Amino acid sequence: MMLALDIRNLHKKYTDFQIRDVSFQLEKGYIMGFIGANGAGKTTTIKSILNMIRIDSGEVYVFGKNMAEHETEVKQQIGCAFGDIDFYTRSRIKTVTDITKKFYKNWNEETYSDCLRRFKLDENKKIAELSTGMKVKYSLALALSHGAKLLILDEPTSGLDPVSRDDLLDLFQELIVDGEISILFSTHITSDLEKCADFITFIDNGQIVASAEKNEFMESYRLVSGSEAHLNEVKERLISYKVNSFGFTGLIRTEDFDPSSKLNASMPSLEEIMIYFAKKEGLYV
Amino acid sequence: MYNLVMKDLKLGVNPWFFALPLLAGALMLIPAWVYVLVPLYFCFITVPNMLGGFKSQNDLMFSTLMPTSKRDIVKARIFVIVLLEVLHLLAGMVFSLFTLHLYPNIDYLFFAPHAGFWGICWVMLGIFNIILLPIYYKTAYKYGGAVTFSTIAAALFAIVAQGAAMGIPWVNDIFYGAGLDRVGLQFSILAVGILIFVGLTLIAYRISVRRFLNVEII
Numbered sequence: 437m438m439l440a441l442d443i444r445n446l447h448k449k450y451t452d453f454q455i456r457d458v459s460f461q462l463e464k465g466y467i468m469g470f471i472g473a474n475g476a477g478k479t480t481t482i483k484s485i486l487n488m489i490r491i492d493s494g495e496v497y498v499f500g501k502n503m504a505e506h507e508t509e510v511k512q513q514i515g516c517a518f519g520d521i522d523f524y525t526r527s528r529i530k531t532v533t534d535i536t537k538k539f540y541k542n543w544n545e546e547t548y549s550d551c552l553r554r555f556k557l558d559e560n561k562k563i564a565e566l567s568t569g570m571k572v573k574y575s576l577a578l579a580l581s582h583g584a585k586l587l588i589l590d591e592p593t594s595g596l597d598p599v600s601r602d603d604l605l606d607l608f609q610e611l612i613v614d615g616e617i618s619i620l621f622s623t624h625i626t627s628d629l630e631k632c633a634d635f636i637t638f639i640d641n642g643q644i645v646a647s648a649e650k651n652e653f654m655e656s657y658r659l660v661s662g663s664e665a666h667l668n669e670v671k672e673r674l675i676s677y678k679v680n681s682f683g684f685t686g687l688i689r690t691e692d693f694d695p696s697s698k699l700n701a702s703m704p705s706l707e708e709i710m711i712y713f714a715k716k717e718g719l720y721v
Numbered sequence: 722m723y724n725l726v727m728k729d730l731k732l733g734v735n736p737w738f739f740a741l742p743l744l745a746g747a748l749m750l751i752p753a754w755v756y757v758l759v760p761l762y763f764c765f766i767t768v769p770n771m772l773g774g775f776k777s778q779n780d781l782m783f784s785t786l787m788p789t790s791k792r793d794i795v796k797a798r799i800f801v802i803v804l805l806e807v808l809h810l811l812a813g814m815v816f817s818l819f820t821l822h823l824y825p826n827i828d829y830l831f832f833a834p835h836a837g838f839w840g841i842c843w844v845m846l847g848i849f850n851i852i853l854l855p856i857y858y859k860t861a862y863k864y865g866g867a868v869t870f871s872t873i874a875a876a877l878f879a880i881v882a883q884g885a886a887m888g889i890p891w892v893n894d895i896f897y898g899a900g901l902d903r904v905g906l907q908f909s910i911l912a913v914g915i916l917i918f919v920g921l922t923l924i925a926y927r928i929s930v931r932r933f934l935n936v937e938i939i
Contacts, residue, residue, distance in 0.1 A: 488785055488938035511788035523779035524732055535732050538724045539787045 438464040439500070440586045440618035446484050446494035453642060455480050458494070460637045460647035464585075465615035467608060469629030469650070470622040471706060472639035473714050478622040481639065482590050485620075486516070498586055512541060515579020517572050518590045525564040529557060529574060540582035551577035569600035576607070587611070587619045593628050601625070605632045626706035636706065640713045658693045659704040661685040666699055676715040687712035725789060725797030733780055738767045738805060746812030752824045755831045756817070757879045760842045763809045764849055764872045768802070772857065772864035781861055785938045795930045799854060803922060806846050814839050829897070831883060836907035837896055840914030841882050847921035849875040854922075858929035861936050 439461050446458040455477040462468045472478050483489045485496050487507050496503040498510045524532055537543040552559060555573040557566075566574060572592045579587055593601045609632050611617045623629065629636060629650070636654075637647040646653055660670065663683040670688065671677070677686030687704060695701075704712075745762040748754065775781070784794045817834030832838040853871035857864055886896040894900050901907070 483938065486786070490935060490937060508788045508790055511786075516786050523783040525778075527732060531732065535724075535728045536787070538727065539789070 440464045440466075440498070441468075441485070441620060442497040442500075443481075443485065444495045444497075446481065446496070447492045448480060448484060448489065449492055453477070453480075455484070455639075455642040458484075458639070458642075458644050460644060462586075462618055462620055462635065464499075464618050465612055466634040467612055467619040467621060467632055468635040468637055469626075469633035469706075470620055470637050470639065471624065471626055471629065471710060472622075473710060474624060476639045477642040478639060479590055480642075482588060482620075482622060485588065486511075486514070512582070513585045515576070515582065515584030515587045516589070517575035517579070517587070517592045522563065522571070526562055528560055528562055529566075530559040532563065533559070533578065536578055537582070542583040544581055544583065547583075548577060548581035551580055567600075568595045569597075569604065572596075572604060573607075580611075585617055587617060587621075589619060589621045591623055592621065593623060593625055601628060602631075608632055624710075626710060629706060638709065638713075640710075645713060654703055654706065654709070656690050657704050657709055658688050658690050658701045659685065659708055660688050660693065660699040660701045662699040666697075669697070670699065676712045678715070722789075722793045722797050722800075724787075725784060725793060726800055728784070729797065729801045733775055733778070734771055734801065734805075735774065738771060739808065741767060742805070742808040742812040745809060746816040749813055749816035749820045749834060750823070752820075753827050753829050753831070756813075756834050756838065757832065757842065757845070757883070759813045760806075760809050760846060761872075761876065761879070763806060763846070764868070764875055767805060767809075768853065768871075769864060769868045771802075771805075772868070776862045776864065781938055791933055791936075792930050795858065795926065795933050799850075799922070799926050799929065802850070802854075806850075810839065810842060810846070813842070832886065832896055833901070835896075835901055836904075837900070837910040840907075840910035840912070841879070843911070843914035843918040844921075845875045845878050845882075847918035848878050850918075851921040851925045854925040855928040855932060858932040858936070861933055 441462040443461070444459050446455060448455050453475070458477070458481055460468075470478055470481070480489065484491045484494070485498075485503065487496075487503055499513060501510050503510050533548070537545075537548075551557070551573075555570070555577055557570065557574055557577060563571065563574070572589075575592075576587070593604055596604065605628055608619055608621065612619060621629070621633065633650050635648065636650050638645045638653070646656065648656070657675075660674075661683060662670075664679065667677065667679070667684045667686075670686070673692040674686040674688050677684045687709065693699075693701060741762070745759050748759050748762075749756060785791075813834075817839070820834050832841070849871045852874045853867050856867035856870060885892045887893065895906065895910070
């Protein structure tokens, strides 16, 4: 098994926030969804991977190479798309591409032309004239043309309409078909991942809660509901819960759930898992 | 490093700033002017505008995402700054040949643009660099303080040099008196000035790299 990305024990402490012992692995040829609430540490982790922030400790390996030691070489294989970051927006696509391609050893002009056609990108347009979705596609066009094998996408679908999002998700799935390209895809729009991710890594309050195959991850939790009388029976074992006029609804680890109890149980969505984990922190504040 | 320099030349720095050395240099043609202002225009105009452009265009993020090292990002940027400084000084020096030729019998209150004067200008920009770059590379995007302090330092040096040339007899002799005819002395001052510029800029580069390695790209 070849690992596209291997992150080991990342620590980074700020005055008011820290990521602790972040470790996860992405196998070559798969899409990993990286989820967490705003401020949970997704972007900090991604910037640590790309050596943009100085980590206090930990190691990042991309295709087996240590990022800190081989940064320039490793970056030749990485393509990035950040949903909310713009540079040189007043310049034409053509100008930015002409500059960008010089940095890459494996730039393929033919692939680039194909991508422009396929994504309907007009080279004479200025970056600022592109819609959010088109900007992501332009980043992808650059990444694919330089032969990137690992795509790191930070919130690429945030701010997109449902049609454009679906279009991008189809594209991501197409890209990994031949098993060469791997995608790490951070988002808080969890429904996107239900459609296209193979693995889920969930970060909460700077720590990895779980990193597993998507269905395995979702099956490891149960969403339970019952009357208020039942609540006291399971309260201790719930990750968190909400009380409403009919009783309560809460999230529990499957291993902590007793199937013979009278509670209603169902498999939670990724969104529900995220929400109940976020609520858990609220309980202790 | 080469690609980063080309990126700055084609994308990051407005072509106007490559024309400005000629325009500023042409100010040398004003008879008996305060010629030290000519290279100082680089500090007043080019540097804040250029660094502001990099900041607003998110250049730091762009450069970091490319397969480059942080050391090369600093090296390329300083190379571009030095290139513009050299253009400013060379343009001024070429124009000063015309100045000296056009107005041979003029009385200079401030420095006359002989080789020794240009030596002082090289030192002045060296001082500018050693203050500007290390402060700038604490963040690699905030430039207000860096530009203010470095420009004040460069201007103060120019004022002190001018004061010394006016008030200290043996210095006065070099820049206003018999020293002007000693070609060897004049060119030695120029050569020493260039060496000091190179030395100060190299030190500025080393400090800048060390600081930039600690910068977090946010």
